[in-house]
Amino acid sequence: MVSEHITSSGERPLTADEAMRTRERQFWLGLYEQMLTIRLFEEQVNELYMSAKMPGLAHLYSGEEAVAVGVCAALRRDDYITSTHRGHGHCLAKGAAVDRMFAELLGKQPGYCRGKGGSMHIADQESGNLGANAIVGGSAGIATGAALSCKRRGSGQVVVCFFGDGALGQGLLYEAMNMAALWQLPVIYVCENNLYNEYTPNRETTAGDMLARPRAFGIQTEEVDGQDVRAVYAAAVRLVERARRGEGPAYLHCNTYRFYGHHVGDIQRGYYRSREEEEWWQAQRDPLKLLSSWLREQGLVEERHFTEIERRARALIEAGVRFALEAPYPDPQEVTQHVYA
Amino acid sequence: MSMPSVSSAASAPQAPEGGREITLGQAIREALAEEMRRDPRVLLLGEDVAEAGTPFKVLSGLVEEFGPERVIDTPISEAGFTGIGVGLAMTGMRPVVDIMFGDFLTLAMDQIVNQAAKVHYMSGGKLKVPLVVRTTLGATRRSAAQHSQSLHAWFSHVPGLKVVLPSTPYDAKGLLKTAIRDDNPVLFFEDKMMYQLKGLVPEGEYTIPFGVADIKRRGSDLTIVATSSMVQVALAAAADLEQLGISAEVIDPRTTSPLDKQTLIESARKTSRVIVVDEGYQSYGVTAEIAAVINEGAFYYLDAPVKRLGALDVPVPFSPVLEDLTVPTPAAVVEMAKILCGRA
Ligand SMILES: Cc1ncc(C[n+]2csc(CCOP(=O)(O)OP(=O)(O)O)c2C)c(N)n1
Ligand SMILES: [Mg+2]
DSSP, X not given: OOOOOSSOTTSSOOOHHHHHHHHHHHHHHHHHHHHHHHHHHHHHHHHHHHTTOXXXXXXXXXXXXXXXXXXXXXXXXXXXXXXXXXXXXHHHHHTOOHXXXXXXXXXXXXXXXXXXXXXXXXXXXXXXXXXXOSSTTTTHHHHHHHHHHHHHHTOOOOEEEEEEGGGGGOHHHHHHHHHHHHTTOOEXXXXXXXXXXXXXXXXXXXXXXXXXXXXXXXXXXXEEETTXXXXXXXXXXXXXXXXXXXXXXXXXXXXXXXXXXXXXXXXXXXTTSOHHHHHHHHHHOOHHHHHHHHHHHTTOOOHHHHHHHHHHHHHHHHHHHHHHHHSOOOOGGGGGTTSOO | OOSOOOOOOOOOOOOOSSSEEEEHHHHHHHHHHHHHHHXXXXXXXXXXXXXXXXXXXXXXXXXXXXXXXXXXXXXXXXXXXXXXXXXHHHTTOEEEEEESSGGGGGGGHIIIIIIIHXXXXXXXXXXXXXXXXXXXXXXXXXXXXXXXXOOHHHHHTSTTXXXXXXXXXXXXXXXXXXXXXXSSOEEEEEEGGGTTOEEEEOSSOOOOOTTOOEEEEOOSSEEEEEOTTHHHHHHHHHXXXXXXXXXXXXXXXXXXXXXXXXXXXXXHHHHSOEEEEEEEESTTSHHHHHHHHHHHHHGGGOSSOOEEEEEOSSOOXXXXXXXTTSSOOHHHHHHHHXXXXXXX
């Protein structure tokens, strides 16, 4: 978050209008910083892969940052999320620390899962993250069950179930949504529609109107520009607060785009999506650029704000990756630990 | 029953002297292409099987030759398209369903176990399900617990299903052709770490019958029964053992259902010592079944209890330092062999 004091250096007090604008600036710059942190994190992950320092593969979230950040900004720390194979952004936005994330990606002992989970399985109870999932749609039941638990316990928590448009192919999602609607559970299904199921455009895999599916269960459904963090945030606040009041589940359809390949090794992509398409999204629909230009247009920020944020985010990523590279691997004895609780 | 019934096995066709070197992935693709040319009822179904040719690129080029009507990209709906495969198979087609990772078989389990496996028997032999489910197994790809399992034992447990585990490009091609021509549901497991493995494959047409084990190496002191990529592990161990003056025979059952009991038992009777290596979990797994078959058929010939080496009974961990501890290795086989042969 941006450290800036509400009153300026002991001179005259801020006018009410100035104070409001400062608050507004701080809030949006905070989200900007989170999105930038995710972007830089993913660029670093790609480098770790390219330089053969990371085992296996990773699915980068770059381009989709506004969804995780906008939605998680509407959540309390004790609210739950479930995440996907493309989960780094969700984990970070919900409050995971960069250094322990990197450590997990490298299979190191201080990682969030002691190196046992890796990129696709980061879970962090402290920040309400019930876990990323490498089975497409695999967390629909978990999220809905957590929502039933919140309701039974009367905890006032809500649950966000993140999934990709590919998960719309899984029957489990519809079974879970049906029960969520029947039982009025505090769960928000957040679909990250990035147009592709792996290497296949979703127009070839998904019949009819996607939004009609949750609506058929009577679930409150909204569609939003997933590149515009302000729009995502506004919609998420509406749906989360509604769920918190006990008014039932919701579905938020976020139209977005992944800037990189399906995973870090997906370099030759011409056969399923064009260079022009990628360039258009990167040039016209980058969530970071959209927010920064809006902030500039509003006259809410000065260039030094961005410079400062970028410096801080880069330092955080650099320190995090150094921590992970230097961290030890787990003790071999851990291999048989944690099979049973 | 005092002795297990031993099916009379034809002698295993040997891998050819001639032929070209191709990879296991290419051998699979050739088998599919040849069968699709031969039989218009054969079609492929699965996620990213068309233009993408699967993430492992095994099916590259097939949609170009056979078109999207026969190489069908599906939504991410394993239960749905496997069920569709069952329906296709029951009504005169010969579908080959692609389940990208063996771990995702769990999503299609009802269609395979309660539907495909039961139809022929429940219908009193009237209906049949000539379905092939191609999928993968194998760890050490740093893909963690939901992309690394070897679940072939589950299907070997269910009557009505056949289970194939090729270990070489030659076997993969011949066995896949047999699978496609078989009138039963067949689970065909490919080790994803073996797609680049090269071997000699003849130009001409051939098939390999199910239920016929292949002796991958002859030996006299010890029998190593191994499946899928564990055959490569066993062969590497056998080469090391030779340096120590221990002569190991390596036998690849190639199909766990049906299982060529006779060849296994004969080898055990000859060498008197047996290790069974398989990448599925050791507990309640393929190694347990094969060890039991050998105990029943060769008990009086054995010098020691049959030893087993399966995957460690843990979810596959991500961290390389942990993951490498979970799979059988040539060194582990050698150690076990030395103990069995009184050389430790
Ligand atoms: C049940 C299941 N089937 C297939 C896969 C392989 N797979 C991993 S990601 C993916 C595509 C997912 O697409 P989508 O849900 O749109 O998420 P995106 O990758 O676009 O973020 C597939 C098919 C899987 N992990 N789980
Ligand atoms: Mg998608």
